Amino acid sequence: MMRRVVTVAAMLVFAATAIPMQPVARAGAGSTQLTFTVWTFAVDTIKENINRFQTRVPNVTVNLTDYNWGQYNDTIVANFVGGSTVPDILYSSDHWLQQWAAAGWIAPLDDYFPQARELAKSFAPYAVEGMTYKGKLYGFPYYADPMAFMYNAAVLRQAGFGAPPQTWAEVLEQAKAIKAKGLVQYPIGFGFSLDEPFSIETVISMVYSEGGNLFDKDLNPAFDRAGSAMVKTIEWVREALRAGVMNPESLQWDGVQAGNAMKGGTQVFFITRASGLWELNNPQFSKQAGNFQLAFMPGATHETVGFVRFYAMSSNVPRRGKEALDAAWQFLNYFGGPGPDNNYPVVRRWALDFGLGFAQLPLFKDKDIRASFGRWVNVERLESIGQKHAKVKQGLTPWFAQWDVFARAELQKAYLGQQTAQQTVKNLASKWNELRRR
């Protein structure tokens, strides 16, 4: 009996000492811990990148957390408000930058890393604009892309069309013809879900493509004027739904679900980030691989939205002191910059392995990347869209994210015919002004 008691006691003592030792042993002596939060995309690749980073920079240990893309901003806001699980480095978007920066949740990089401003000169201007708040740089690009119009060329040929639509009227015309020939039930499908941040980027791209503006130079709404490009866009979507050529599930879809319909051959026209074409034309993921082409955004000007998603540093890092700041700089430089070996290890890998667009200008000359992109996209057209037609989103302010969420629901009501396009833009303008006054 006594022996059993001693054995159990010894096991308990061992367990009590061994369990807390585990993380320390993994972290290694003298290692600085960084927490890194991302939205759920290619998490295994992110983990590999982290492992490579830790091998190259052994004095930093990174702990990864990922959240669903659709609820990402809500979750991050809850984390910051709650204060218990604030990450050190996190993915952000031009959507949310001003909101997070105004709340003091993320820190300006150039306040702590003077070399960041110099490095930013090698980023595409629209990306720098999307990462800047009150003249301060808040991030290094994770990826940057223009929103693009893509189509299934094989179905278009079957329907007797030799070229993609040049105007939105032609999109409807071709879609109706495709449907009439029984080729595809719903030729058009967009990601207009209430949870989909790409939803507003799709709408703004359509507005830009007609030469429209959302705001004037003083940030007053310009979209609420009678006959504005926004009104025409809303009416176009309404007509596409009414005519049965846009999948009604579009109102529930995010970009991934709409992309899946493209890959499955049940959809012909789609708007998403240009790099989405990598997956559509990849035989590993798509039954229709090779059939998809990039087109200029239909409309009068073919202009579109260029956006940036980036690595931001939370205000938690400066509070932790110099060691954490040093670790954060090494991380940012490795993941969003040229890294210690001046070869953009992470950005380059995203481009080669996933076709993600980038804002790091030196990479546009990278032969490997050009060759790799050439396998799934017309590189010249992609460059042309990115450099000549992509514009940063108008209205990026601390209240843009809230207005965006409001806009998604109001636009859905208009698409469903529950309110007129004019009433919708009036509501959107009213909300914009309310948020601005707040």
Added chain:
Amino acid sequence: MARANSRQRLGPLILGRATARPRGRLQWYAYLSILPALCFVALFAVYPVAFSVRLATHRYVLTDPHNHPFEGLRNVAEVLGSYYFRRAGLTTLTFTASVVASVLAFGVTVSHYLNRPGRLAGFLRVAILLPWAIPVVMAGIIWKWIFNGNYGVLNALLVSLGLIPSYVSWFGNPILAPLTLVIAHVWKWGPLAAIMCLATLQAVPRDLYESAHIDGGSGWAAFRYITLPFLRPTLLILLILETVGGFVTFDLVYVMTGGGPGDATSLLSWFAYAEIFRFLDLGKGAALAFIIAAVTLGLSLVYVRLLRLEALYS
């Protein structure tokens, strides 16, 4: 004599002025004993409520984190005066009325059949509880897949039976989407209602039914004059639970519809969540939470007054 002995035995507990000091000590002991519980309640109930009052009466917009002027009841007034509150309120009332009626009907009907003897009765009584044992978020995910407009099993079933010509976008339709929420809610909470009703039904004396039968009463008459009066107290309890439950439903909306399409399923609780986490207006969100709490409290008080069990039984 006996009284004197008992006084001696009880000592300081019942003696007057002479024992004032020991009684004070005892009072301290009593207070100390409940102190941990008080701290616990203060930490987890009083403080959050007090903090919420502060939020509701101040300007708390997270994009302007250092500016919190006192605003009194302005947040409450703005929320109450907004079109979106009226719209969410109407949606919530419709949803609550639907789920209360449906859950009660489900509970009464299913319990009526489960109360009958049969070989499968025991199994069914356990099986019916399975949805209730599943977490609400899981239930929401299950129903989200069932109602999926592209690969949902319900669409496949209805098309194969020839009941609909093509797949229906359940969540993309402003009339069907609230219906999906009601169905998921009833599936989740109906079983509890059924089991509560069943427990009541099993206490109804069999002789009453036999007497009714002998007197020539129909099945409906037995249900109307025997079953239903016995079920009334249970139904009232369920009415309270379901009204409050329907009023504060959030998780199903969060998982299944996200308040859409448009604002077709934007219930008041979702509206409060959106004010706080999407519009980052903690002041208005807290004000809205108090409005919801006041309404549910008011409804509960009305129902509790109705719940005079003895009167109902008599």
